[in-house]
Amino acid sequence: MKRNLITLVLAAGKGTRFKSDKIKVLHPMLGKPMIHLVVDCMHALRPESVFVVVGHQKDEVMQEKYSKPVQFIHQKKQLGTAHAVLAAKKILQSNREKDLLVINGDLTLIRPETLRPMIKKHRKENNALTFLSGEMVDPTGFGRVTYHENNVIRIFEEKDATPAQRRIKEVNVGVYLFKIKDLLEALLKISNKNIKGEFYLTDIIEIMSGKEGKVGVYKAPVEQEIVGINDRYELAKAVEILRKRKIISLAESGVTICDPATTWIDLDVKIGRDTTIYSSVVLEEKTKIGRGCKLYPFVHVRNSRVADDVKILTSTVIEESTIERGAQVGPFTHLRPKSIIKAGAKVGNFVEMKNTVFGRGSKAGHLSYLGDSDIRDNVNIGAGTITCNYDGKKKHKTVIDEGAFIGSGTELVAPVKIGKDSYVGAGSTITKNVSSGALAVSRSKQVEKPGWGRKKGKK
Ligand code: UD1
Numbered sequence: 001m002k003r004n005l006i007t008l009v010l011a012a013g014k015g016t017r018f019k020s021d022k023i024k025v026l027h028p029m030l031g032k033p034m035i036h037l038v039v040d041c042m043h044a045l046r047p048e049s050v051f052v053v054v055g056h057q058k059d060e061v062m063q064e065k066y067s068k069p070v071q072f073i074h075q076k077k078q079l080g081t082a083h084a085v086l087a088a089k090k091i092l093q094s095n096r097e098k099d100l101l102v103i104n105g106d107l108t109l110i111r112p113e114t115l116r117p118m119i120k121k122h123r124k125e126n127n128a129l130t131f132l133s134g135e136m137v138d139p140t141g142f143g144r145v146t147y148h149e150n151n152v153i154r155i156f157e158e159k160d161a162t163p164a165q166r167r168i169k170e171v172n173v174g175v176y177l178f179k180i181k182d183l184l185e186a187l188l189k190i191s192n193k194n195i196k197g198e199f200y201l202t203d204i205i206e207i208m209s210g211k212e213g214k215v216g217v218y219k220a221p222v223e224q225e226i227v228g229i230n231d232r233y234e235l236a237k238a239v240e241i242l243r244k245r246k247i248i249s250l251a252e253s254g255v256t257i258c259d260p261a262t263t264w265i266d267l268d269v270k271i272g273r274d275t276t277i278y279s280s281v282v283l284e285e286k287t288k289i290g291r292g293c294k295l296y297p298f299v300h301v302r303n304s305r306v307a308d309d310v311k312i313l314t315s316t317v318i319e320e321s322t323i324e325r326g327a328q329v330g331p332f333t334h335l336r337p338k339s340i341i342k343a344g345a346k347v348g349n350f351v352e353m354k355n356t357v358f359g360r361g362s363k364a365g366h367l368s369y370l371g372d373s374d375i376r377d378n379v380n381i382g383a384g385t386i387t388c389n390y391d392g393k394k395k396h397k398t399v400i401d402e403g404a405f406i407g408s409g410t411e412l413v414a415p416v417k418i419g420k421d422s423y424v425g426a427g428s429t430i431t432k433n434v435s436s437g438a439l440a441v442s443r444s445k446q447v448e449k450p451g452w453g454r455k456k457g458k459k
């Protein structure tokens with residue numbers, strides 16, 4: 001743990017430029033709401049505690065499930081970034097001898113590796129304040145850093161800046177590290193005399209730099225990391241950076257990504273080594289893929305577990321399901337939630353499954369719907385088999401015991417149980433249980449009228 005360090009994430013603002021009913025920091029980036037990325041980065045610095053300033057939609061922000069403990073501070077009115085820090089006054093007063101790292105809630109691309117040397121510099125130089133700056137090719141929207149006599153540093157917000165100041169490329173990133181006792185003193189001196197009528201945290205830089213205690217600037221080495229996300233196009237650009245980062249880290253860990261440009265993998269997805277991901281694959285939420293798997297083009301997996309050596313063929317959708325070792329799914333299969341494909345099973349062309357266990361070595365090759373079913377090992381499901389699980393009011397269960405053979409075009413009207421090693425003749429509509437080892441056929445008998453076709457032809 002980094003002793004004497006506490007962190008504060010500013011996340012009370014609405015994010016007006018998003019033009020959304022949802023607060024900005026809850027918009028997801030590769031499956032994770034923005035706030036989590038910033039909070040996780042804070043935790044990676046191992047501070048004593050992580051605080052988040054909340055305001056707009058505070059209940060929603062507080063209800064998120066965070067990976068590690070977070071404490072919340074309520075900023076009732078959003079009167080600016082300095083006002084947001086002031087909302088934490090009580091906490092600051094009881095931690096006067098510590099350091100406080102403040103970060104804007106929309107700085108989701110910053111990595112802890114970038115912040116660690118900043119903390120080091122701050123402590124080594126014994127600064128009252130160290131803030132993060134960066135050189136931007138296009139600094140539009142950022143506060144610009146200006147240097148004056150007597151070591152005074154001032155930030156000019158875009159809206160308050162002159163045209164000459166706007167040409168300055170060095171920007172204020174939105175990460176500040178304070179000695180808390182100096183911060184408390186300076187906070188009282190901030191005014192809201194600016195174009196937005198807000199209490200700017202950035203004004204503190206001028207106030208503190210004019211004084212004895214030193215203000216240091218730490219320049220971020222990577223421009224990519226320091227973009228704030230103020231509108232949805234900036235969000236899209238930032239997501240693109242994260243997407244590439246994720247793909248690079250997977251590739252480095254031994255996953256073959258055939259076409260990085262079209263592959264979408266959420267941040268929490270895990271993939272084992274020697275797995276191959278073909279083009280246009282989308283893997284979402286907490287999906288886990290084992291080793292040695294092959295995921296062919298247009299596979300879409302959401303929140304599922306896939307064991308080792310599994311093949312998922314083209315254009316298959318898998319949601320909240322489990323696929324065990326060595327199974328094969330697809331092409332054109334849809335596994336809806338709570339499907340479990342056991343080891344070595346095969347589910348193929350145009351098969352839809354829902355809330356179904358599909359036993360070891362069982363096969364459903366073509367055109368089936370299997371819902372609310374318990375299908376045991378080594379079962380063969382013929383083409384066009386349908387479980388009729390819904391009677392208009394309730395869902396019912398179908399059980400198909402080990403080794404059973406279901407002929408093509410069968411309807412299994414649930415609730416129904418098909419016994420072990422039994423046979424169901426093709427084209428049957430099964431409404432009653434079938435005993436083990438039996439053959440059940442239920443279809444109208446074929447009739448033949450000799451010569452009928454020829455007679456018909458003469459008419
Ligand atoms: C801020 C900085 C600017 C910097 C830029 C970098 C100020 C005055 N300006 O501008 O110098 O270049 O970030 O991205 O700080 N917030 C609150 N309560 C409030 C107001 C804001 O919690 O009353 C939060 C917001 O939710 C947001 C963060 O503070 O997460 C920053 O606010 P934002 O409005 O995005 O500031 P910028 O205009 O981007």
Ligand code: CA
Nearest residue numbers: 106228229230
């Ligand atoms: Ca911002």
